[in-house]
Amino acid sequence: MMTSATQCAQRGATLIVGLIMLVLLTLAVTSAFMLSNGNLKAVGNMQFRDEAVAAANLAIEQVISSDFTTLPVGSTVPVDIDQDGTDDYSVTVMTPVCVQAVPIATSISTLSGVTSGVPTTTDYNTLWDIETRIVSNENSGGAAVTIWQGVRKRLTQPQYAASACV
Numbered sequence: 001m002m003t004s005a006t007q008c009a010q011r012g013a014t015l016i017v018g019l020i021m022l023v024l025l026t027l028a029v030t031s032a033f034m035l036s037n038g039n040l041k042a043v044g045n046m047q048f049r050d051e052a053v054a055a056a057n058l059a060i061e062q063v064i065s066s067d068f069t070t071l072p073v074g075s076t077v078p079v080d081i082d083q084d085g086t087d088d089y090s091v092t093v094m095t096p097v098c099v100q101a102v103p104i105a106t107s108i109s110t111l112s113g114v115t116s117g118v119p120t121t122t123d124y125n126t127l128w129d130i131e132t133r134i135v136s137n138e139n140s141g142g143a144a145v146t147i148w149q150g151v152r153k154r155l156t157q158p159q160y161a162a163s164a165c166v
């Protein structure tokens with residue numbers, strides 16, 4: 001009769017040990033799920049940042065390729081990063097600001113190809129600050145990125161006189 005009593009006691013211990021192992025396994029799976037979910041959000045944020053920087057660079061290139069020095073204005077540039085026909089980002093380019101203008105004396109070559117030592121024209125190295133703000137058109141929880149880019153542009157005397165840098 002003694003063996004029968006010990007067998008019943010061991011069956012109850014096995015059940016409790018099994019339940020404890022099941023709870024530990026559930027906790028491990030839950031923590032792994034939470035950790036992977038956090039990593040997925042971090043990767044998504046990094047992808048948004050990289051795409052936003054690429055969109056800002058595209059908008060800045062468009063502004064630089066235009067004659068932005070005479071009448072600088074802000075603009076909004078829609079950007080389709082994945083080329084699917086829908087705009088993924090809306091890049092707001094703020095009004096370019098002239099930060100600095102440094103005169104540079106240049107000399108003009110004579111017909112013989114020899115330059116005179118006397119400066120004949122004055123060009124200007126101008127430094128412009130271009131600020132862009134990017135907001136995702138997708139449902140990204142209001143994520144936004146601001147990018148600043150410094151641009152140096154050489155202007156002749158007539159261009160400098162007509163620019164907003166005077």
